[in-house]
Amino acid sequence: MKKQFVLLMMVVAGAAGLQAQNNPLSAELKRFYDGNKTNIMRSAEKMPEAEYSFKPVDTVRPFSGEVGHAAEWAMNTCAWAKGETPVNPAAGKTSKADLIAALKQAFDYCDPLYNSLTDADATKMVKAMGGRDMTKFSVLWFNVMHNNETYGTMVPYLRIKGIVPPSSEPRPAEKKQ
Amino acid sequence: MKTATFFIAAALSASVMQAQSMTAELKGQWEDIKANVLKAAERMPDADFKFKPEGEPRTFADLITHVADAHMGMCGAGSGEMKKVEAAAKTTKADIVAALKESIAFCDAAYAGLTDGNATSAVKMFGRDATKFGALNMNVIHDNEVYGSMAVYYRLKSIVPPSTADRPAMGGGKKKQ
Numbered sequence: 001m002k003k004q005f006v007l008l009m010m011v012v013a014g015a016a017g018l019q020a021q022n023n024p025l026s027a028e029l030k031r032f033y034d035g036n037k038t039n040i041m042r043s044a045e046k047m048p049e050a051e052y053s054f055k056p057v058d059t060v061r062p063f064s065g066e067v068g069h070a071a072e073w074a075m076n077t078c079a080w081a082k083g084e085t086p087v088n089p090a091a092g093k094t095s096k097a098d099l100i101a102a103l104k105q106a107f108d109y110c111d112p113l114y115n116s117l118t119d120a121d122a123t124k125m126v127k128a129m130g131g132r133d134m135t136k137f138s139v140l141w142f143n144v145m146h147n148n149e150t151y152g153t154m155v156p157y158l159r160i161k162g163i164v165p166p167s168s169e170p171r172p173a174e175k176k177q
Numbered sequence: 178m179k180t181a182t183f184f185i186a187a188a189l190s191a192s193v194m195q196a197q198s199m200t201a202e203l204k205g206q207w208e209d210i211k212a213n214v215l216k217a218a219e220r221m222p223d224a225d226f227k228f229k230p231e232g233e234p235r236t237f238a239d240l241i242t243h244v245a246d247a248h249m250g251m252c253g254a255g256s257g258e259m260k261k262v263e264a265a266a267k268t269t270k271a272d273i274v275a276a277l278k279e280s281i282a283f284c285d286a287a288y289a290g291l292t293d294g295n296a297t298s299a300v301k302m303f304g305r306d307a308t309k310f311g312a313l314n315m316n317v318i319h320d321n322e323v324y325g326s327m328a329v330y331y332r333l334k335s336i337v338p339p340s341t342a343d344r345p346a347m348g349g350g351k352k353k354q
Contacts (some may be wrong), residue, residue: 024297028311032318052220056230057332119297123199138202145206145321146335151326156333159232 042166
């Protein structure tokens, strides 16, 4: 049983490696997406519920608004890439639990796109942002870029509240020291 | 002046949205973010380069020098030519902006050298395997992250960030970024 499991894992790892080798651009995009998704989700989790209404100054969104904005745009871009109509999962949501659920819903919707994207598929044209023609890759990449901008915005919110942003947390090797 | 800004912004958006290939789209996004980052550096008053929000370890100057030095690393990976501007060692606004401009010029050459034919060429970025496209893609993604933080610094100093200040009025309402 153990041998079969190891063999299966080797086949899966080999297939993943081959997929990355044959689709270098899509594999990179997925890696960027995964890293950014983790940072956004961890930020949403680390900010205490009571601070979701916090905003550093009146002219910016509250932290809850940033989380909702990330969820809405992830859903928008991934819906465009799929040729579907976007539905904002964060609409009307203000609580930490609801917004994290909305974020998870958006990422769950996006994940299969990044997981299955190939370099050949990436150059297909799709309609996005009000009917403009863009490559599927560019739309999915815009999602990563926009999420990273939103994450960058969240960073000062976290710092002001004395919270270390996820991307600045000590890495596992550093934690041992 | 407002009219000129409108046409420039419209032309930049058009360059991104009407691009016909992934590399053309990436170059369009680079044009957009480099303009925002440079304007952010130029428009922040000299005295506020030392500003940092409470709890934030990085000053505004640190954000700009980080971007400039990161440009050299990622565009160096993308072009195969490693150079440094040592922006982190600069202390005055004039020197920091000059270093940023030098890094942008360095990147401009790297993006100019990117073609659909060489996009998947293997390069090393910070010791990791990447493609030429991926390195230059990561540069834009990273710029957007840091710009997201800059926007909060701007708002805390009661200044409208360039991406909002220079955005043509379309359909009413500006995003709070």
